[in-house]
Amino acid sequence: AQRVTQPEKLLSVFKGAPVELKCNYSYSGSPELFWYVQYSRQRLQLLLRHISRESIKGFTADLNKGETSFHLKKPFAQEEDSAMYYCALTNQAGTALIFGKGTTLSVSS
């Protein structure tokens, strides 16, 4: 079964500290993985895709097929990073997203 697990409901860090949001997945075949972010009172939006291998707003995520993980990392957290983060993968048909339950990141000064 396809599944995404985000073990932490809440992650609280201080400004300037490194951040790692964990994501593990279960999938048969080659998954397409994403991180989505939802800032307060804003729409859910795509942060990054594993295929693009980009760094967006200082965040990166590496797909580790051996550990079936796709953790989101940022070396120095900023207060504006405070948001809900969802890890997701695409279903076999490629037309639906399967989301984890999300992790709230709280960055304080």
Added chain:
Amino acid sequence: KAGVTQTPRYLIKTRGQQVTLSCSPISGHRSVSWYQQTPGQGLQFLFEYFSETQRNKGNFPGRFSGRQFSNSRSEMNVSTLELGDSALYLCASSSSGATYEQYFGPGTRLTVT
């Protein structure tokens, strides 16, 4: 381009009633997907429509249904509402249905009392 719009933004219904939610995709987008967001279950896929055809359906009871019109606008209907249907319902549109292209709307907050 205007973003995805959803109406109404807030809705209060009582158990047993039915409700219809509307989603207008970004101009030119032919695919509309619907998701339910709850604190307990997170975001769960309901269904996806492309050019008026349902292509994919999530694991929800038959009380949840949808349709898409020729102008790509989509509606979802929930019949015989239950308290557990209280949620934020999100729709997302894309030109082809590819998930990485999906743009999400602001959602409709449904409260069932």
